[in-house]
Amino acid sequence: MYNRGIRGATTIARNEEEEMLSATLELLKEIVKRNEIVPEDISNVWITVTPDLDATFPARAIRGLSGWDMVPLMCSTEIPVKGSLPKCIRLLVQVNTNKGQREMHHVYLNEAQSLRPDLSVK
Template identity: 40%
Template sequence: MAGQQDELKLRGLRGATTCKSNTIKAIETAVQELVSELIDRNQLSPNQIVSITFSVTADLNACFPASIARRQEGWDDIALLDCQQMAVPGDLRRCIRILAYAWLPIDTAPKHPYLGEATILRPDRSSTP
């Protein structure tokens, strides 16, 4: 990234999705889809991504989303973290949220993927690209 910092800006990217159930397979599927959409919509390469925090609702505990994301090629040096979302009454069930920090070209608007039932969280950002 050295030498390109004048052309890039560190941006926060948000997103979320939901799982059909609290199983390893369902969480894997949801995380893979969410990460793929984040990468595709923002045309990210691994060297642009600084970190990603995954938060999950308390009803998802079958596995760690970060361990699934870490399987992506070239993601060995990306800081990944899991945490539990605040338990707020009426919150969306089986939800995985992300907060990613990535270097994007200055003239590029970040695209935030909200998928599955999580489209209700941010209807303004839930349309497909």
């Protein structure tokens, strides 16, 4: 068994609580679906947001899901690099699996597809 990281990112239009929570949930659900994982497989989830997003803690979206109450979640702010993609939410889901690194399906939604076009599924 290995601990593998699955990356994901998405963007939103407005710094609003409901939009942040909805986008975080959509991204997580897509990562879970594409990788066929369940909360019991997950060791932790790191969530980062760009400095222009401060309406809420995005972990709140995940904490409310059934079966996710014991998954450790951590929120933080990205480094404010000039010219970086604005209003971006990123996830790093660390999962225990027998799959190899190249079998992990990373998820980039909305404008975040520009961050890793080589990993984006159209």
